[in-house]
Amino acid sequence: xSHATPGIPERVHLDNGGRAPWHPLARQAFEQALADGWADPxxxxxxxxxxxxxxxxxxxxxxxxxxxxxxxxxFTPSHTASLHTAVASAAAARRRAGSTVVVSAVExxxxxxxxxxxxxxxxxxxxxxxxxxxxxxxxxxxxxMVAAVRAPGVALAALQHANGEVGTxxxxxxxxxxxxxxxxxxLVDAGASVGHVAVPDTWDLLAADPADWGGPAGVGVLAVRQxxxxxxxGPEDEDPWAPGGVSVPLxxxxxxxxxxxxxxxxAQEARRRALVERVRAEVSRIPDVEVVGDPDDRLPHVATFxxxxxxxxxxxxxxDRLGFAVGSGSACTASTLEPSHxxxxxGVLTHGNVRxxxxxxxxxxxxxxxxxxxxxxxxxxxxxxxxxxx
Numbered sequence: 167x168s169h170a171t172p173g174i175p176e177r178v179h180l181d182n183g184g185r186a187p188w189h190p191l192a193r194q195a196f197e198q199a200l201a202d203g204w205a206d207p208x209x210x211x212x213x214x215x216x217x218x219x220x221x222x223x224x225x226x227x228x229x230x231x232x233x234x235x236x237x238x239x240x241f242t243p244s245h246t247a248s249l250h251t252a253v254a255s256a257a258a259a260r261r262r263a264g265s266t267v268v269v270s271a272v273e274x275x276x277x278x279x280x281x282x283x284x285x286x287x288x289x290x291x292x293x294x295x296x297x298x299x300x301x302x303x304x305x306x307x308x309x310x311m312v313a314a315v316r317a318p319g320v321a322l323a324a325l326q327h328a329n330g331e332v333g334t335x336x337x338x339x340x341x342x343x344x345x346x347x348x349x350x351x352x353l354v355d356a357g358a359s360v361g362h363v364a365v366p367d368t369w370d371l372l373a374a375d376p377a378d379w380g381g382p383a384g385v386g387v388l389a390v391r392q393x394x395x396x397x398x399x400g401p402e403d404e405d406p407w408a409p410g411g412v413s414v415p416l417x418x419x420x421x422x423x424x425x426x427x428x429x430x431x432x433a434q435e436a437r438r439r440a441l442v443e444r445v446r447a448e449v450s451r452i453p454d455v456e457v458v459g460d461p462d463d464r465l466p467h468v469a470t471f472x473x474x475x476x477x478x479x480x481x482x483x484x485x486d487r488l489g490f491a492v493g494s495g496s497a498c499t500a501s502t503l504e505p506s507h508x509x510x511x512x513g514v515l516t517h518g519n520v521r522x523x524x525x526x527x528x529x530x531x532x533x534x535x536x537x538x539x540x541x542x543x544x545x546x547x548x549x550x551x552x553x554x555x556x
Contacts, residue, residue, distance in 0.1 A: 178532045181493040183330050183358065183468060183523030184245075188423070189380035195422035196382065196415050203414035208404055217414045224414075224421035231360070231428050232374065233367045234389045240407040241417045242386035245357045245375035246276045251400060251407065252353050252371045252388055253280035257321040258397040263349075264319030270306040270326070270336070271297040271511035274355060277324050278507075284321065297511075303460040304334035304512050312344040323352045327366060330358030330378075331495045331508045331521060332459035333442075333468035342368035351394050361427045362467055363435060370394045376420035379427050380526065385416040427526065438524045439466035441533045445522065446471075448537040452544055456515045467524040470495055472509070473544050475553040476518030484543045485520070490536055493521040 179187070188196075203220040205213035225239045232239070242248045257267055267281035278297065298311045306325065315323045323345050328335045338354055345352040351370035359365070361379025365372075370391050377383040388407065390396060403409040427434070446457050446469055454474035473481065478494045485492050495506040495516075505516035520540075524533070 177489045177491065178528075178536065179491045180522040180524065180528065180532075180536060181491045182525040182528075183378065183493060183521070184375065185377050185383060186380045186523075186525050187527065188382065188419075189426050189526075191426045192381050192419040192423035196419035199415035199418040203418060205414075206411060207414055208411065220418050221412060221414050224417045227421040227425050228374075228387055229389070231424055232365055232372060232387075232389050234372075235392065238389050238392060240388045240390065241412040242388050242408050244384065245373060245377070245386045246274075248373040248375075248386040248388040249274060249276040249353075249355060249357075250280045251398075252373055252390070253277060253284055253322060253324065254399045255396040256351055256353065256371060256390075256394065257281075257284035258399050259395040260321040260351075264321050266317075266320045268311070268314040268320055268323040268350075269297045270300060270311065270324075272300050272304055272306070272329050272331075272508045273297070273324055273326055274357070275507070277326075277353075277355060281322075281324060300511050302512055302514060304329050304332045304458070304508065305460065306336055306341075308337050308340050311341050315341065315345045315350050316348045320348070320350050323350050324355065325352065326355040326358070328356075328359045328363070328465050329459070329508060330465070330468065330523075331506065332470045332512070333464035334460040335359075335363075335463045335465070338366050339368045342370075345370075351391075358468070359465060361424060361431065362465055363431075376416075376423065379424055381420035381423035382416045385413060385420055387420070434526050435466045438526070438528070441524055441528065441530060442467060442469045444530075445469045445533060445537060449540065452541050455544075458509065458512065458514045468521070470519065470521045472515035472520075473518035474515060475551065476544060476547050477551060478517055478519045480547045480550065481518060481520060481543060484547055485539070488539050488543060490539065493523070495519045495521045 203217040205217045207218035207221045226236045229236045229239045267284045269281045300306050325336055325341050342352045353371040354369035355373050357375035360374040372389045374387040398406040400406055401409045449471045450457050457471045482494050495509050509516040
């Protein structure tokens with residue numbers, strides 16, 4: 167997605183993971199719902215009933231894409247809230263079975279933190295210390311994950327469908343089979359995959375992120391199978407999954423956006439996968455680079471690579487100066503000064519990292535322009551750091 171300003175090079179936004187531009191139909195839906203669904207859907211008057219119909223329609227539309235029943239879909243304040251609430255509520259409901267939450271090492275921070283809180287004080291026998299490890303492609307060790315799920319004292323297992331930082335798809339089906347045999351519910355974080363690839367039906371709880379598929383931020387989606395017991399742990403409220411109530415305009419816009427991207431998802435998946443393969447091939451020509459993530463079994467729109475002798479923040483800044491907005495998995499920000507836990511768990515280069523996520527509006531010309539300027543940007547950053555000749 168590019169924006170042109172007179173006198174300034176045309177900008178290209180390639181940092182669409184987790185916050186993509188709104189789909190045009192989402193904007194229209196939002197404006198419609200502002201007019202028709204502004205009232206509290208929990209009220210019994212005509213305005214409230216009209217808002218409730220919009221909210222019910224949004225749930226039904228999202229449920230159809232996720233392969234869930236309408237009543238299994240909840241709206242939450244955000245994707246982070248969905249993940250945290252899912253872990254806390256499902257683990258609390260299974261206290262008699264145990265208090266351990268099994269997670270992979272590359273789950274989002276919200277999952278890792280919630281799992282740590284839920285597992286506090288647990289002393290499970292035979293479980294590995296900490297999260298289940300992954301290989302250099304970012305894929306979880308299936309045997310280790312299965313063994314962990316089958317161990318005594320497990321309340322919940324959590325495994326992402328695909329990693330939004332490096333693109334690698336996880337073996338959700340195999341883990342779900344083991345978890346179901348063990349009677350352990352599986353939470354699947356599909357925040358990086360819904361709207362981009364087909365959604366698996368091998369889950370007990372599933373969290374999805376509207377902001378990632380071209381819907382609005384400020385609303386999250388959490389689907390919970392009817393067979394899964396939960397104990398709500400949040401504030402006392404009429405809607406405990408979204409204390410204070412759901413924004414009907416945001417929920418309605420999210421549902422319309424998902425329907426829109428699903429209508430041409432297969433074609434968009436093939437188009438963006440080809441563009442990402444082009445990026446990965448061109449980047450691999452740059453000296454001292456590591457292109458990370460599975461080259462084949464991956465999200466179609468994400469590419470991540472790390473450069474030796476390069477500071478990630480400096481490279482992102484240099485690319486921004488050239489008109490390209492990119493992300494960085496290195497997370498070397500002033501607030502943390504720590505590398506990405508995903509890259510660290512994979513055992514790959516954590517610094518000098520660039521992550522791009524292509525929007526449905528990203529063009530081949532924009533990708534070619536990015537590939538053309540990247541080698542020079544890397545070279546200049548290395549020169550600035552005094553390592554250009556290495």
